[in-house]
Amino acid sequence: MKRHLLLPVVGLVVLVVSVLFYFNQSTNKNNPRDEVSSLIFETPDFYNNKLIYENTLGEFYIINFFASWCKPCLAEHPLLMEMKKKGVKIIGINFRDDEENFKKWINDHGNPFEYILRDDGTIAYEMGLIGVPETFFIVNKIIQKKIQGPLFYEDVEKYL
Amino acid sequence: MKMSKSIYKLIIPFLIIHISVISFAGVNELSDYYKTIRCLVCEGQSIQESDTEFAINLKEQIQKKYNSGMPIKEINKELIKIYGEEISFDPPKNHIILWWTPLILLIIIFVFIRNKIRFFK
Numbered sequence: 482m483k484r485h486l487l488l489p490v491v492g493l494v495v496l497v498v499s500v501l502f503y504f505n506q507s508t509n510k511n512n513p514r515d516e517v518s519s520l521i522f523e524t525p526d527f528y529n530n531k532l533i534y535e536n537t538l539g540e541f542y543i544i545n546f547f548a549s550w551c552k553p554c555l556a557e558h559p560l561l562m563e564m565k566k567k568g569v570k571i572i573g574i575n576f577r578d579d580e581e582n583f584k585k586w587i588n589d590h591g592n593p594f595e596y597i598l599r600d601d602g603t604i605a606y607e608m609g610l611i612g613v614p615e616t617f618f619i620v621n622k623i624i625q626k627k628i629q630g631p632l633f634y635e636d637v638e639k640y641l
Numbered sequence: 642m643k644m645s646k647s648i649y650k651l652i653i654p655f656l657i658i659h660i661s662v663i664s665f666a667g668v669n670e671l672s673d674y675y676k677t678i679r680c681l682v683c684e685g686q687s688i689q690e691s692d693t694e695f696a697i698n699l700k701e702q703i704q705k706k707y708n709s710g711m712p713i714k715e716i717n718k719e720l721i722k723i724y725g726e727e728i729s730f731d732p733p734k735n736h737i738i739l740w741w742t743p744l745i746l747l748i749i750i751f752v753f754i755r756n757k758i759r760f761f762k
Contacts, residue, residue, distance in 0.1 A: 488749060491745065491748070491749055492749075495738075495742070495745055498738060499738050502738050514723065514725070577698060602698035602701055603702065605698060606698065606723070607723065609723045609724050610695075611681050611682060612682055612693075612694065613694075
């Protein structure tokens with residue numbers, strides 16, 4: 482091969498590989514971070530001991546991780562109560578909490594949740610939780626949005 | 642009878658040592674692995690060093706999986722699938738372009754300079 486062709490050929494190869502690599506990345510749709518953990522539908526509700534059927538939740542619902550020891554959870558609590566009043570279905574997942582403290586917390590502050598699951602950390606791990614509170618907005622069974630930290634009015638105003 | 646007793650005397654300490662060595666190796670393998678996992682709440686620290694709820698939970702979940710017989714490699718794959726590559730201090734080197742571009746550029750520059758030098762000679 483002529484020497485003056487070497488550089489353009491190498492450049493072209495790099496370009497082609499880059500393009501192939503880019504398309505390979507963007508077609509990789511198996512991202513578990515978009516899916517709701519099946520454990521949520523295999524764990525019975527704390528109060529009525531029944532499983533949650535995803536089809537009964539409708540097109541849109543919210544999953545909220547909380548704990549009685551978590552102060553920011555208390556800060557977002559009034560917003561969750563408001564959303565419940567407006568008919569938004571919220572699954573509450575009580576993360577690594579003492580049962581008595583959790584029950585007291587719900588009694589003292591009110592229950593904004595349609596269902597409550599107690600989690601030893603396994604569901605949190607599968608959902609890729611970083612800390613509490615953390616809220617997942619689910620549309621058509623896919624995680625559309627995730628908010629780490631307490632919810633603010635702006636985050637949920639369209640549901641109020 | 643005496644013979645079998647002395648065999649037991651030999652075997653039991655050996656078994657105890659063997660079991661403790663195996664479990665110690667397991668603990669060691671896990672704690673080494675924890676050092677490669679980034680604490681996402683307190684970036685810069687590994688989950689081995691961190692005492693946050695996130696790190697404690699992650700260590701517990703990893704240990705559960707390890708004890709159920711899941712190899713560290715598989716645990717690592719799963720962890721990266723869930724949390725993304727940023728969870729690992731040693732992410733998989735599957736970004737071919739990222740890893741090879743500097744070398745390719747270096748070769749191109751080298752060839753270019755060599756050709757220029759030859760031209761001026």
